[in-house]
Amino acid sequence: MYAQMIKTAGTSVKSREEMTEDERKFQDRIDADEKIEPKDWMPDDYRATLIRQIGQHAHSEIVGQLPEGNWITRAPTLQRKAILLAKVQDEAGHGLYLYCAAETLGISRDELTEDLLSGKMKYSSIFNYPTLTWADIGAVGWLVDGAAIMNQVPLQRTSYGPYSRAMIRICKEESFHQRQGYDLIRACAEGTPAQRKMAQDALNRFWYPSLMMFGPSDKDSVHSAQSMAWKIKINTNDELRQKFVDQTVPQAEYLGLTVPDPDLKWNEERGHYDFSQPDWKEFFNVIKGNGPCNVDRMTARRKAWDDGKWVRDGLLAHARKKAAAKAAAAA
Amino acid sequence: MKNEWPLWEVFIRGQHGMSHRHVGSLHAPDAEMAIKNARDVYTRRNEGVSIWVVEAKNVVASSPSDKGPLYEPSQSKVYRHPTFYDIPDDVGAM
Amino acid sequence: MTRDEALFQFLLRMGDNTLVLGHRISEWCGHAPVLEEDIALANTALDLIGQTQLWLGLAGEVEGKDRDADRLAFHRDVWDFHNVLLVEMPNGDFGQTLMRQFLFDAWHSIMLGRLQKSADHRVAEIAEKTGKEVAYHLERSADTVVGLGDGTPESHQRMQAALDYLWPYIGEMFASDDIDAEMASAGIAPDPASLREEYDALVTKVLSDATLAIPQSTFSHKGGKAGTHHSEHLGHLLTQMQWLQRAYPDATW
Numbered sequence: 027m028y029a030q031m032i033k034t035a036g037t038s039v040k041s042r043e044e045m046t047e048d049e050r051k052f053q054d055r056i057d058a059d060e061k062i063e064p065k066d067w068m069p070d071d072y073r074a075t076l077i078r079q080i081g082q083h084a085h086s087e088i089v090g091q092l093p094e095g096n097w098i099t100r101a102p103t104l105q106r107k108a109i110l111l112a113k114v115q116d117e118a119g120h121g122l123y124l125y126c127a128a129e130t131l132g133i134s135r136d137e138l139t140e141d142l143l144s145g146k147m148k149y150s151s152i153f154n155y156p157t158l159t160w161a162d163i164g165a166v167g168w169l170v171d172g173a174a175i176m177n178q179v180p181l182q183r184t185s186y187g188p189y190s191r192a193m194i195r196i197c198k199e200e201s202f203h204q205r206q207g208y209d210l211i212r213a214c215a216e217g218t219p220a221q222r223k224m225a226q227d228a229l230n231r232f233w234y235p236s237l238m239m240f241g242p243s244d245k246d247s248v249h250s251a252q253s254m255a256w257k258i259k260i261n262t263n264d265e266l267r268q269k270f271v272d273q274t275v276p277q278a279e280y281l282g283l284t285v286p287d288p289d290l291k292w293n294e295e296r297g298h299y300d301f302s303q304p305d306w307k308e309f310f311n312v313i314k315g316n317g318p319c320n321v322d323r324m325t326a327r328r329k330a331w332d333d334g335k336w337v338r339d340g341l342l343a344h345a346r347k348k349a350a351a352k353a354a355a356a357a
Numbered sequence: 358m359k360n361e362w363p364l365w366e367v368f369i370r371g372q373h374g375m376s377h378r379h380v381g382s383l384h385a386p387d388a389e390m391a392i393k394n395a396r397d398v399y400t401r402r403n404e405g406v407s408i409w410v411v412e413a414k415n416v417v418a419s420s421p422s423d424k425g426p427l428y429e430p431s432q433s434k435v436y437r438h439p440t441f442y443d444i445p446d447d448v449g450a451m
Numbered sequence: 452m453t454r455d456e457a458l459f460q461f462l463l464r465m466g467d468n469t470l471v472l473g474h475r476i477s478e479w480c481g482h483a484p485v486l487e488e489d490i491a492l493a494n495t496a497l498d499l500i501g502q503t504q505l506w507l508g509l510a511g512e513v514e515g516k517d518r519d520a521d522r523l524a525f526h527r528d529v530w531d532f533h534n535v536l537l538v539e540m541p542n543g544d545f546g547q548t549l550m551r552q553f554l555f556d557a558w559h560s561i562m563l564g565r566l567q568k569s570a571d572h573r574v575a576e577i578a579e580k581t582g583k584e585v586a587y588h589l590e591r592s593a594d595t596v597v598g599l600g601d602g603t604p605e606s607h608q609r610m611q612a613a614l615d616y617l618w619p620y621i622g623e624m625f626a627s628d629d630i631d632a633e634m635a636s637a638g639i640a641p642d643p644a645s646l647r648e649e650y651d652a653l654v655t656k657v658l659s660d661a662t663l664a665i666p667q668s669t670f671s672h673k674g675g676k677a678g679t680h681h682s683e684h685l686g687h688l689l690t691q692m693q694w695l696q697r698a699y700p701d702a703t704w
Contacts, residue, residue, distance in 0.1 A: 063421065065421050067421070088481075088486070091480065091481035092481050095481035095482075098477050098478075098480055099477060099478055100691055100692070100695060102525070102695040102696055102704040104500055104503060104504050104521055104524055105504075105521075106704055107477070108497055108500045108501065111493055112493070114480050114481060114493070115480065115489075115490055115494070116401075118480075118481070118486055118490050118493070119398060119401070119490055121486060122383060122486045122487070126382040126383070129364060129382070134361055135361070135384065136361045191381075192381070195380075199402070210704075213703065213704055214704075217702050217703060217704075218701055220699060220702070221699065326481070326482065329482070330482045330483065331484075333544065333545070334483065334488075334545065335484070336603065336605045336609065337485070337488070337545045337546070337599065338360065338362065338484055338485055339360055339603050339605075340599045340602025340605070340606025340607075341362075341390070341595070341602060341606075342386045342602075343602040343606070344386070344597070344598040344599070344601045344602040345387035345390070345598070349387065362485070383487055384485065384486075385487060386598070389594065390594070390598075393590075393591055394487040394491065396587075397487065397490050397494050398487060398490050401494070
């Protein structure tokens with residue numbers, strides 16, 4: 027999932043007695059599954075939390091272009107190149123939709139971008155891992171998009187209208203992303219010994235970072251409780267992680283690949299797989315900026331933004347001149 | 358100092374004969390580029406045959422607090438709906 | 452040289468142009484000045500990759516040696532590439548990329564317009580389909596060149612520099628050789644020189660709207676189309692593009 031460790035604004039879930047009249051009405055609407063729209067009254071904390079969450083989600087899409095974009099120019103066939111390019115382009119589109127949803131809350135896309143570049147806002151930890159081989163592109167589609175979809179499908183029902191609509195559009199477009207990844211890594215897994223090795227190596231490196239995408243356990247978190255009451259978070263991190271593992275293990279088995287977890291086993295009683303937790307120390311390090319690619323990712327984004335300034339300014343200046351000339355002609 | 362491209366709302370007609378529908382927003386320096394950007398952003402999967410763009414600041418919206426007076430009165434006009442009327446089966450399709 | 456040998460070469464020229472330019476444009480994905488441009492550039496690149504599959508696919512068919520579009524794209528070396536030099540020039544800044552795009556799109560759209568009347572129906576069909584895509588490329592790149600040329604002093608200066616840098620690569624698109632003569636006499640493709648007048652009118656109009664000065668020099672580099680003198684840039688592009696296929700020749704992807 028692309029929004030991790032979102033700190034909910036406010037300190038705890040308020041009881042009905044503690045709520046103001048407006049807050050009570052607001053909560054009633056959410057409980058009745060009504061959508062909240064941009065001009066509706068909403069608590070400041072709801073607005074602030076949503077900006078953080080949607081913003082982080084959008085940033086993740088944009089930074090997420092980089093690890094996969096790393097292989098566009100090296101894709102091994104024309105078709106694979108087109109598929110990958112279309113997929114990475116979709117990520118840009120998804121970032122765009124999400125920024126627009128955030129903009130309905132009273133913050134501009136440029137402000138959000140500045141907050142990403144200054145380090146004030148974060149993006150998903152997963153994109154700080156490198157894509158070293160072509161099979162990694164398969165692993166990213168299969169595992170990373172697979173994990174993202176786990177989170178995004180329920181978010182289509184989120185309480186904030188523009189966010190929900192963006193998620194619906196994104197889910198519709200994303201449906202090919204995971205499949206193309208699986209198809210790609212499958213070609214490797216069923217290929218030559220060297221390709222097979224590539225596929226296993228990709229799974230080895232992306233398995234635990236994918237599990238980290240759901241964030242640490244939040245069953246006792248007050249932030250999550252408030253976000254769930256507001257329906258901007260639908261499931262707990264552990265629920266989604268379990269669902270992801272249960273879904274993914276048979277897919278790995280089909281490929282004849284080994285999930286790099288010696289303790290992974292089916293638990294008949296629970297009806298789920300038991301599995302090892304990722305190294306949460308590593309996760310917090312990555313979040314803090316110490317992942318293998320944090321610096322490179324931010325350097326690339328900053329460069330695109332800084333180098334692009336003259337283009338954005340130039341096209342806007344031309345548009346203003348044209349509008350002024352038109353106004354002068356009409357006067 | 359702020360030099361952000363304006364925000365545009367995008368409306369697309371999916372197929373001939375249907376109304377334009379709001380699909381989302383985007384940024385563009387002017388209306389012409391907004392149309393082009395809409396084509397590139399919102400019709401990648403063959404979604405449209407016609408595009409409208411409106412600069413977001415020019416959209417006039419009803420106020421949420423007027424919801425009651427604006428929409429509730431129509432709820433009582435049940436006689437506007439065809440199912441209000443009982444037509445005998447013998448009459449045939451109507 | 453038989454007619455089919457000439458046709459094969461001609462199809463490689465068309466396909467290599469779109470292959471190399473599509474590759475160049477795809478280098479921008481994730482790095483463009485603004486999201487809308489990132490998405491638009493990717494659309495152009497996707498069109499060009501698709502066009503490559505058509506042109507090189509037909510080339511392989513005409514050659515009859517069991518080489519498909521991928522085989523041709525990923526297993527030829529520099530001297531067997533027949534794109535014009537213009538498309539292999541590096542991206543430079545966004546202005547240089549869009550100027551290169553416009554200068555190529557203008558030629559490409561005129562060329563495809565003529566090819567729609569080709570005596571070879573396979574060529575005509577590809578031109579028909581790709582012509583629509585390229586008409587949009589041209590509209591977009593021309594608008595951007597005008598916008599940036601006329602924009603701020605900085606954008607104007609960068610666009611003028613891009614034009615000055617790329618101008619000597621224009622002429623190659625209109626130079627005719629034996630292959631062109633064979634194609635023209637068979638009614639398969641126009642004599643490239645015959646496109647120049649229309650091109651000049653179009654380019655002059657757009658560049659003057661962009662407030663840019665057209666360079667006076669008529670000198671032109673050549674050697675890309677013939678394959679004899681590519682720039683150093685192409686080798687690096689191929690090194691990247693073909694690497695997986697070359698490193699794992701027995702693999703299927």
